[in-house]
Amino acid sequence: MPRRDKLGRILIIDDQEANVRLLEQILAKAGYEDIASTTSSVDAHALHKQFKPDLVLLDVHMSGKDGFQVLEEIVAQNGDSEQVPVIMITADDSAHAKRRALALGAKDFLSKPFDSAEVLLRIRNLLETHFLYRKLRHQNTELEQKVTERTRELEQSQLEVLERLAAAVEFRDDDTGNHTKRVAQISARLGEAIGLESATLELISRAAPLHDIGKVGIPDNILLKAGPLTGEEFEIMKTHTVIGSRMLSKGRSELVRFSQRIARSHHEWWDGSGYPDRVSGQSIPLEARIVAAADFLDALTHDRPYRPAWGMDDTLAEIKRRAGSHFDPTVANALLGINWQASSVLVA
Numbered sequence: 001m002p003r004r005d006k007l008g009r010i011l012i013i014d015d016q017e018a019n020v021r022l023l024e025q026i027l028a029k030a031g032y033e034d035i036a037s038t039t040s041s042v043d044a045h046a047l048h049k050q051f052k053p054d055l056v057l058l059d060v061h062m063s064g065k066d067g068f069q070v071l072e073e074i075v076a077q078n079g080d081s082e083q084v085p086v087i088m089i090t091a092d093d094s095a096h097a098k099r100r101a102l103a104l105g106a107k108d109f110l111s112k113p114f115d116s117a118e119v120l121l122r123i124r125n126l127l128e129t130h131f132l133y134r135k136l137r138h139q140n141t142e143l144e145q146k147v148t149e150r151t152r153e154l155e156q157s158q159l160e161v162l163e164r165l166a167a168a169v170e171f172r173d174d175d176t177g178n179h180t181k182r183v184a185q186i187s188a189r190l191g192e193a194i195g196l197e198s199a200t201l202e203l204i205s206r207a208a209p210l211h212d213i214g215k216v217g218i219p220d221n222i223l224l225k226a227g228p229l230t231g232e233e234f235e236i237m238k239t240h241t242v243i244g245s246r247m248l249s250k251g252r253s254e255l256v257r258f259s260q261r262i263a264r265s266h267h268e269w270w271d272g273s274g275y276p277d278r279v280s281g282q283s284i285p286l287e288a289r290i291v292a293a294a295d296f297l298d299a300l301t302h303d304r305p306y307r308p309a310w311g312m313d314d315t316l317a318e319i320k321r322r323a324g325s326h327f328d329p330t331v332a333n334a335l336l337g338i339n340w341q342a343s344s345v346l347v348a
């Protein structure tokens, strides 16, 4: 007897009790054990849903609902995911009935009276095809998952390299490396207050630490200068946006593209007087507008070689004053609505 796990679950729907019994006997003799049956076409749909067969034997001519109606219900229930093969049982060999059944999704026909060899052959063939198809689908799903995982791993390692580079840049002028971490946290908090969805918040908090990555290309005598920069030096300093943007260009992942927009546009001003592109308003990517405010808040509330830290009240007043000129008013309002004193993000 064939192994049970190689066989399938079969549902018989036929309003003639004698036909059902006969089919059950033929199947049982061949080793099929998972069989359900009903003589009520009205109950067939519910039974199909509950039994979850691998194959259905369905009579065409039944009282109540006919086989075509039941077939439509079964096909609709299966949806696109997995079509369970249906064999129509018919005494009616008319081409019209067969075409109609095929059009509705039936896979094969069995004529009454039954020839047991033919019954078993057709059932076995369809089940084999069905299981092969299912196996293929399963393998495809596994393959897709592996590709997704692999892509994520690659993106992850790509990002780690960039994060280390950003940290290396920061160590040059801030040996704690905490500024970028805080900017990431503040940006995420701001994004949350604005109502961004969690996937975007995740992107912001991962991309924000890279905002100044272009400083890797700024000479030490400018980057580490204790006093104010000359006009010429400041022009060179400004190029960290373009350098960072180039470093992150042509990224295939959403995260790298996101980081690139932030690196390029985090010094743009809402009124168009920022740099490097002098874009204004909503033409500045939202993520860059958020990081701009976060960067400013954190920079002002911490000591710099050329000035001591500002108090929180003064900093917030300055941000308020700059809402609509420097900062996106919506972002600035969100920032002013947050109780930063109670928040731990500015402490580290």
Ligand SMILES: [Fe+2]
Binding pocket: 211, 212, 240, 266, 267
């Ligand atoms: Fe910057």
